[in-house]
Structure formats: C-alpha cells, structure tokens
Amino acid sequence: MGAIRLEKVKKTFGTLDVIPGVDLDINDGEFVVFVGPSGCGKSTLLRLIAGLEDVTDGKILINGVDVANEAPAKRGLSMVFQSYALYPHMTVYNNIAFGLKMAGESKAVIDEKVQNAAKILNLTDYLERRPGALSGGQRQRVAIGRAIVRNPAAFLFDEPLSNLDAALRVNMRLEITGLHQELKTTMIYVTHDQVEAMTMADKIVVLQAGRVEQVGKPMDLYNNPANKFVAGFIGSPKMNFIGGDYAKKHDCHEIGIRPEHVAVSTESGDLPATVKIAEHLGAETYLHVNAGGFGPMTVRATGEVPLGEHDKIWLTPEQDRIHRFDANGIALGKL
Amino acid sequence: MSTRSSTLTGRIMSAPSIIALFLWMIVPLGMTIYFSFLRYNLLSPGMEEWVGTLNYEFFLTDPAFFASLANTLLLVGSVLVITVIGGVLLGLMLDQPIFGRGILRLLVIAPFFIMPTVNALVWKNLLMHPVSGMFAWIANSLGFQSIDWFSEAPLTAIIIMVSWQWLPFAVLILLTALQSLDRDQKEAAQMDGAGPVSIFFYITLPHLSRAITVVVLIETIFLLTVFAEIFVTTGGGPGLATTNIAFLVYTQALLQYDVGGASAGGIVAVVLANIVAIFLIRLIGKNLDR
Numbered sequence: 001m002g003a004i005r006l007e008k009v010k011k012t013f014g015t016l017d018v019i020p021g022v023d024l025d026i027n028d029g030e031f032v033v034f035v036g037p038s039g040c041g042k043s044t045l046l047r048l049i050a051g052l053e054d055v056t057d058g059k060i061l062i063n064g065v066d067v068a069n070e071a072p073a074k075r076g077l078s079m080v081f082q083s084y085a086l087y088p089h090m091t092v093y094n095n096i097a098f099g100l101k102m103a104g105e106s107k108a109v110i111d112e113k114v115q116n117a118a119k120i121l122n123l124t125d126y127l128e129r130r131p132g133a134l135s136g137g138q139r140q141r142v143a144i145g146r147a148i149v150r151n152p153a154a155f156l157f158d159e160p161l162s163n164l165d166a167a168l169r170v171n172m173r174l175e176i177t178g179l180h181q182e183l184k185t186t187m188i189y190v191t192h193d194q195v196e197a198m199t200m201a202d203k204i205v206v207l208q209a210g211r212v213e214q215v216g217k218p219m220d221l222y223n224n225p226a227n228k229f230v231a232g233f234i235g236s237p238k239m240n241f242i243g244g245d246y247a248k249k250h251d252c253h254e255i256g257i258r259p260e261h262v263a264v265s266t267e268s269g270d271l272p273a274t275v276k277i278a279e280h281l282g283a284e285t286y287l288h289v290n291a292g293g294f295g296p297m298t299v300r301a302t303g304e305v306p307l308g309e310h311d312k313i314w315l316t317p318e319q320d321r322i323h324r325f326d327a328n329g330i331a332l333g334k335l
Numbered sequence: 336m337s338t339r340s341s342t343l344t345g346r347i348m349s350a351p352s353i354i355a356l357f358l359w360m361i362v363p364l365g366m367t368i369y370f371s372f373l374r375y376n377l378l379s380p381g382m383e384e385w386v387g388t389l390n391y392e393f394f395l396t397d398p399a400f401f402a403s404l405a406n407t408l409l410l411v412g413s414v415l416v417i418t419v420i421g422g423v424l425l426g427l428m429l430d431q432p433i434f435g436r437g438i439l440r441l442l443v444i445a446p447f448f449i450m451p452t453v454n455a456l457v458w459k460n461l462l463m464h465p466v467s468g469m470f471a472w473i474a475n476s477l478g479f480q481s482i483d484w485f486s487e488a489p490l491t492a493i494i495i496m497v498s499w500q501w502l503p504f505a506v507l508i509l510l511t512a513l514q515s516l517d518r519d520q521k522e523a524a525q526m527d528g529a530g531p532v533s534i535f536f537y538i539t540l541p542h543l544s545r546a547i548t549v550v551v552l553i554e555t556i557f558l559l560t561v562f563a564e565i566f567v568t569t570g571g572g573p574g575l576a577t578t579n580i581a582f583l584v585y586t587q588a589l590l591q592y593d594v595g596g597a598s599a600g601g602i603v604a605v606v607l608a609n610i611v612a613i614f615l616i617r618l619i620g621k622n623l624d625r
Binding site for chain 2: 050052072082099103
C-alpha cells in the first residue's frame with residue numbers, strides 16, 4: 001500500500017523559492033515519473049517526499065498520514081540514488097541487509113529476504129563481493145535490492161540510470177518496468193530524460209521551475225500538451241513552433257507541429273523548405289530544414305528518403321495534429 | 336607502456352638521485368654501526384679501540400634502557416589514542432556547519448605550527464607551573480591544591496603536551512577525509528533507518544579507516560623520536576620517569592660523551608623503529624591497499 005498525496009508542498013532555500021507549492025496525487029501501485037529540465041526542482045521534490053529535505057510548508061500524506069515532519073526511515077519509503085550510494089566497505093549481502101539490520105530483524109529473516117532479493121535481481125553469485133568489484137549495472141541492482149528488502153510503501157528513484165551507458169540504460173529501464181509489474185508497488189521516478197518518462201510511466205509529472213506544468217498519462221501529454229513547455233519537452237525530436245501568418249491562419253499566436261506529423265513531398269505542399277542536414281537512421285530520417293520565413297524546422301520521414309543538403313522540398317503539417325498556443329504559451333485546443 | 340629501451344633510459348636518468356639518496360642514507364648508518372663497535376669516548380680522544388658488541392651489551396642490559404623503552408611505547412601509544420579519538424571528534428565538529436567555523440578551524444590547526452621547544456616552554460611556564468601556571472590558578476581558586484605536573488605526573492604532562500602538538504595534524508587529515516564522504520551514503524543510511532550513532536559506526540568510521548591509518552603511521556614515525564618537549568621540561572626525569580629512547584641516546588652521547596654507546600643505542604632505536612613499523616604495517620597497512 002502506498003498512496004502518496006502532496007498538499008501545497010513548499011520548499012525555500014533562503015530567499016529562493018525552489019518549490020512554490022505543489023499539489024499532487026499518487027495512487028497506490030502507480031509508476032509516476034517526475035520529468036523536467038535540470039534545476040526544475042524534481043529531485044528536490046523527491047527528497048522532500050523521502051524526508052531528506054524538510055518541507056518549508058505543506059503536507060505530505062502517505063496512506064492518509066501526514067509524514068511531513070517524520071524522519072526519513074519512519075516514512076516507509078526506499079530510495080535508489082543516482083550515485084547508487086552503496087556502502088563501499090560492506091559486501092553486497094551486508095549492503096542489502098543493512099536496512100533490515102537497523103530495523104532489528106532477526107538473522108534468519110534478514111537472510112531469507114536478502115537471498116530472495118538477490119534471486120529477483122540476479123545477484124546471488126555476487127553477494128560476497130564488495131561494490132567496488134561490480135559493474136555499473138550490478139551496482140544499480142544492488143541499490144535496488146537494498147530498496148526492495150525493506151518492503152516499502154513506495155520506491156523513490158533519483159535519476160538511477162544516468163550513470164549507465166546507453167545500451168545498459170535500455171536494459172535497466174526494462175528491468176525496472178518489469179520489477180514494477182512484479183511488485184506492483186508505488187514507484188516515483190525522477191529523470192530529465194523524456195524517453196524514460198514516456199516508456200516507463202503510468203503517469204508523468206512535468207515540472208518546470210518548481211511548478212507542475214502538467215500531470216497525465218504519457219500519451220495524453222504527447223497528444224494534448226497543456227502548454228508550449230510540455231509540448232516542447234515531451235517527444236523527440238522536439239516539436240516545431242511556427243508563428244506569424246501561418247499561425248494567424250489557425251487563429252492563434254503560435255502553432256506547434258511534431259516532426260513526425262509533417263508530410264514531406266518533393267512536388268507540392270503548404271510550406272516550401274530547403275534541407276540543411278539529413279540524418280539517415282535507416283528506419284527513419286530526420287530532416288533539419290530551413291522553411292523560409294518560418295525558420296528552421298525538424299521533420300521526421302519514415303524509412304529511407306533520398307534527400308540531402310540543398311534539396312528543395314514541400315512540407316504539409318497534418319491539420320488535425322496541429323497544436324495551437326496563445327501568446328502566453330497556453331494550449332488553445334484543436335480547431 | 337614501457338619498452339625495454341625506455342625502461343633502461345629511465346633507470347639511467349633516475350640513477351643519480353637514487354645513488355645520492357642511497358649514500359645519504361648508508362654513510363651515516365654505516366658510520367653509526369662502525370662507531371657502535373668502538374670504545375669511543377670524547378673525554379679520552381685518540382683511545383678508540385675495537386670492543387666488539389660490548390657497547391650493545393652495556394646498552395641493552397642497562398636498566399635505563401627498559402625504562403626508556405617502556406616510556407617510549409607509553410608515550411607513543413597514549414598520544415596516538417588521544418590524537419585519533421580527539422581528531423575524529425574535532426573533525427566531526429568542524430565538519431558541521433557551525434558558527435565561526437573558519438576561525439575555529441584556524442585555531443584548531445594553529446598548535447601544529449608552533450615549534451616543539453616553544454610548545455614545551457608555554458606549557459611549562461604558563462600552564463603547568465605549580466605556582467604561576469594557569470592550571471595551578473584554576474585549582475587554587477576552586478580550593479584544590481595545585482599539581483606540580485613535572486614532578487608528580489611527569490610522563491602524563493609530556494603526553495598532554497605532545498598530544499596538543501599533534502592533535503591538529505590528526506584533525507587536518509581526518510577532516511579532509513570526512514569531507515570526502517559521499518553525502519548520498521549518509522542519506523541512504525538515513526533512509527535505511529540508521530540513527531546518528533549507527534551512521535557513525537557503520538558508515539563514517541569505516542570511511543575514516545584509511546585516514547586513521549595514515550595518521551597512526553605518520554605520527555608513530557615522529558613520536559618515536561620526541562625529544563624537545565622532554566629536553567625543555569623534565570630533562571628526562573625525575574629519575575628516568577620521562578626518558579625515552581631518543582633522550583637516552585642523547586644522554587649517552589652528550590652527557591656521558593660516550594659516542595660508542597650512543598651509536599649502539601641509535602642502532603637499537605633504528606631496529607626498534609623498524610619492528611614497530613613492520614608491526615603497524617601488518618596490523619593496519621591493509622587499509623591502504625584499497
């Protein structure tokens with residue numbers, strides 16, 4: 001059980017408002033991802049929930065109980081740190097067992113739980129090693145193991161994959177998602193990588209400057225971003241924004257169109273453009289084009305496209321995929 | 336990667352300094368060993384003659400030798416315990432964001448920059464003096480009798496002075512080690528439910544083991560040869576109460592003018608220092624291999 005509710009949670013460092021006031025509901029068993037650019041307060045928010053930072057104001061309810069002034073250990077949460085934060089002088093076994101030992105569990109119980117966690121995480125052969133003798137992925141798993149054994153109300157992950165190389169990151173992403181399906185425990189996951197957010201989350205919380213910009217399912221954020229910031233942050237490559245007359249035609253200040261929602265033609269279309277750089281990835285091609293008065297745009301074409309520098313093309317945004325924004329960057333809804 | 340020729344070049348290039356260092360070490364050592372087998376007294380010049388191991392026999396069977404050996408070990412051991420424990424505690428305090436931390440750090444480090452003779456004079460005349468010292472004044476104003484440190488508890492007095500001198504060194508090393516402790520580790524332990532005491536014993540202290548090893552090894556090297564503090568305050572007395580090996584060698588050489596006996600004592604001190612070093616490296620040196 002791990003339903004978490006934040007009510008007007010506020011954090012100030014001196015005169016600096018890091019989190020001006022956040023309200024958020026996290027349901028039991030949900031995989032929630034906090035995403036945002038660096039410095040947006042997502043890690044601070046996680047640390048507030050963990051109890052590693054004191055809230056300036058507001059309530060943090062875990063299963064209906066306000067824990068805002070409780071010590072971290074009393075909250076029944078486990079955290080996986082970006083640096084893993086393994087205890088270097090302890091074996092893997094003792095690292096995983098430490099929390100149980102502190103909780104005063106008996107040796108037999110500790111052993112059972114540690115062996116069990118090790119089995120889930122494929123660490124059985126490494127239990128007697130020190131963290132220094134493990135690879136990045138194994139360390140990551142030890143950190144997760146340490147979190148699992150305490151049987152927490154919720155897991156907190158603070159950018160756990162950012163120290164891994166690209167291939168391992170994809171693997172661990174799947175492992176963590178699999179773990180969530182297996183344990184069905186609430187997980188809060190902080191990342192700056194929107195791909196991780198899109199692929200793992202049940203619910204994404206997009207943060208900017210300590211404010212929640214939008215909360216929703218990944219595809220909701222993708223299809224109906226509440227504002228220009230969310231529109232630009234979710235989705236890769238980034239959404240194109242076009243102002244001026246073309247936007248006026250759609251009765252708004254600015255329109256946004258995702259690179260994958262622009263049809264490319266060599267003969268006719270809405271906007272004339274010149275290819276500057278073509279990135280051929282095989283399955284798809286990213287065209288970085290100069291669309292005359294509309295400025296630079298990115299366009300994604302499926303498959304191999306025989307286009308290169310200086311080629312003249314025509315672009316046609318899919319009309320029902322156009323996002324409209326007012327002068328303040330707030331989404332206006334589709335036409 | 337070193338090829339055979341670059342290794343050879345390296346050896347040739349570094350040879351002069353290695354040879355110089357070797358001579359620097361071996362000539363005094365060789366002369367000391369040579370003198371230790373002579374009857375060589377400055378009061379009877381020109382009478383030097385080969386006496387074999389007689390100097391060693393005299394030195395090692397001298398009751399003063401055992402007394403000073405015990406004093407040496409007691410002095411080194413006590414100062415190590417005081418500086419390591421005090422250093423950890425002071426380091427922990429200075430690692431906290433307390434008011435006036437910068438000035439406090441400076442004050443804690445200061446004693447290390449005071450030369451041992453001055454240190455001893457300050458303690459002898461201003462603090463521990465039975466009539467005009469501050470400790471005596473405090474004792475008197477509280478209605479107690481003042482302690483004459485250098486006749487009632489001479490070795491304790493020396494231990495206090497030397498500890499005061501070496502505490503900053505321990506603090507300096509241990510504080511830097513504390514500052515290198517990953518904050519995440521402490522937070523992870525906090526999440527795991529460890530209180531401040533558990534964090535200290537399970538996280539902080541193991542993290543400090545290496546720095547403590549360094550402190551113990553380096554301090555031991557210098558503490559085996561404590562001299563100035565003894566010379567300035569007690570002169571090795573009363574009796575032999577504060578004579579350590581270094582001071583004993585000094586009394587042999589310069590008070591009894593017995594160069595041969597002093598040389599033998601010096602060699603014995605070298606051997607003892609090596610025994611202590613081997614013992615220490617065996618005991619705690621494995622902490623350095625990480």
